[in-house]
Amino acid sequence: ELMGMIKGIHTMEERLKEQFGLDEVTIVHGDSDQSSWVKKELGKACANSIKQRLLAKNIIAVTGGTTTLEAAEAMTKDFADGKEVVFVPARGGLGEDLLNQANSIVAKMAANTGGKHRLLYAPDQISRETHESILKEPTINEVLQLIKSSTLVLHGVGEAIAMAQRRNTPEEEFQKIKDGKATAEAFGYYFNEAGQIVHRVSTIGLQLDDLVSAHDVIAVAGGASKGKAIRSYLRGAPKMTVLITDEAAAEQLLSES
């Protein structure tokens, strides 16, 4: 019975890898919509996957979210194994709750692993003028340079409307997201079913094009409710190294495509 289950998961991983042209897929058992321990398993899988990919020197950029938070919780003192690690938030403020913010998550990762971290203090929804003057701040610029030279990016994927609501998105932007029929969201970018960008939250830090230059990119998202969002995102992703998901989302991804 157990062997059959493991074999089933492995077959699903291989099929997803082929279907979306991914470098690697890890599927954990269960449905994170249904039980919180499944999200914890996603977190553990992220921590393991990153640990295996560490170079001698690492700049790890991380987005916010409840799933990446579990990755932080799963990291321990033996994570870096003598290697150099700096955790940086992938982007500036996106309107998340403090607990789920990228800044909080990288601070936790550094605390749990004994690694270093840098914070990015940038307000949400900034105007073009503020944007330009913020970029000139030496302390901010230094962190932005680190982000641009990330060796690994860990990011979540969410449902577009759920994310827009969670972030208290201004009415005008919300309308743009709806009109664009956005289905997926990742690091402040909103994608439609074809994987096209329909909206992008204006903030500093990682941009979609930057993913190409990172050595590894790990997308983590699970739950049956995220199946469509993950599919849409994968269609638009410029480069995808690793997908970490759960069984319920994987079933959705394989069934409708």
Ligand code: BG6
């Ligand atoms: C956001 C990230 O903070 O969390 C997004 O910027 C991600 O990349 C979202 O889509 C997902 O959140 P959760 O809580 O569903 O893991």
